[in-house]
Amino acid sequence: MTEIGFVGLGNMGLPMAANLVKSGYKVTGFDTVPAALDKAKAAGIAIAATSAEAASGRDIVITMLPNGKIVLSVFEEIVPACAPGTVIVDSSTIDVASARAAHDMAGKAGLLSVDAPVSGGVGGAEAGTLTFMIGGSEAALEKARPALEVMGGRLVHCGEGGAGQAAKMCNNMLLGISMIGACEAFALADKLGLSQKALFDVVSTSSGSCWSVNTYCPVPDVGPKSPADNDYRPGFAAALMLKDLNLSQQAAAEAGAATPMGRHATEIYNAFVEAGEGGTDFSGIIRFLDKARDM
Numbered sequence: 001m002t003e004i005g006f007v008g009l010g011n012m013g014l015p016m017a018a019n020l021v022k023s024g025y026k027v028t029g030f031d032t033v034p035a036a037l038d039k040a041k042a043a044g045i046a047i048a049a050t051s052a053e054a055a056s057g058r059d060i061v062i063t064m065l066p067n068g069k070i071v072l073s074v075f076e077e078i079v080p081a082c083a084p085g086t087v088i089v090d091s092s093t094i095d096v097a098s099a100r101a102a103h104d105m106a107g108k109a110g111l112l113s114v115d116a117p118v119s120g121g122v123g124g125a126e127a128g129t130l131t132f133m134i135g136g137s138e139a140a141l142e143k144a145r146p147a148l149e150v151m152g153g154r155l156v157h158c159g160e161g162g163a164g165q166a167a168k169m170c171n172n173m174l175l176g177i178s179m180i181g182a183c184e185a186f187a188l189a190d191k192l193g194l195s196q197k198a199l200f201d202v203v204s205t206s207s208g209s210c211w212s213v214n215t216y217c218p219v220p221d222v223g224p225k226s227p228a229d230n231d232y233r234p235g236f237a238a239a240l241m242l243k244d245l246n247l248s249q250q251a252a253a254e255a256g257a258a259t260p261m262g263r264h265a266t267e268i269y270n271a272f273v274e275a276g277e278g279g280t281d282f283s284g285i286i287r288f289l290d291k292a293r294d295m
């Protein structure tokens with residue numbers, strides 16, 4: 001039986017690990033939060049005392065952590081504990097430089113590794129329908145594939161180490177920009193006396209069509225169910241969108257890329273989060289537009 005170590009059992013990591021257990025994998029997990037460990041144990045996950053113990057002797061080790069600094073710190077602990085041939089899958093959303101450093105650390109120890117950030121949020125993690133954006137070698141991906149396919153509905157191999165993170169930050173920069181645009185359009189329609197349902201029916205079938213409208217409409221009672229129909233409970237929290245936008249701007253600065261819309265979206269989401277809305281779904285930015293209209 002393939003054995004999996006899982007480090008980081010929070011809102012995303014726990015349901016991902018739980019789906020592996022449901023599919024018959026033996027999963028040993030670790031988290032620094034006692035409450036997370038209690039939930040993991042209830043989901044059938046064996047609990048390790050340290051991240052190194054969770055990784056020791058496993059075929060696959062998966063990490064889902066808050067930032068690059070923590071990822072590299074955990075890699076320093078788990079890489080020496082891994083058995084030869086282990087593949088490490090980092091599904092955290094982090095900066096490209098940290099992702100490449102993690103690959104380098106694993107490679108020097110003779111281990112396989114992929115960076116595999118996800119899209120789909122908590123709902124996708126629970127349903128096992130996440131999209132994985134993968135950077136790393138074909139050999140590493142093929143070893144990790146069976147476990148990834150349990151947790152995700154789509155795997156996209158984006159290139160070598162760091163390519164998954166690059167794809168994730170580009171995608172989410174576009175998402176942040178498009179959500180603000182969708183919110184502005186619906187706010188303007190309302191002030192012009194146009195019903196939001198009418199605008200949805202037009203945009204969703206016309207040239208303005210986009211995921212932020214068709215699938216995740218930022219106003220309630222139109223389109224498929226979205227956080228707007230649940231008082232903007234996430235979903236995908238605004239603080240997480242800001243994190244991803246900040247990563248995109250860090251990458252843009254390092255690469256010398258011009259991203260004026262990305263920069264402005266970052267400024268707007270930063271103001272939204274500073275106003276105390278970090279725990280609100282990122283589509284709730286529609287309620288902030290009047291305050292932000294001069295930005």
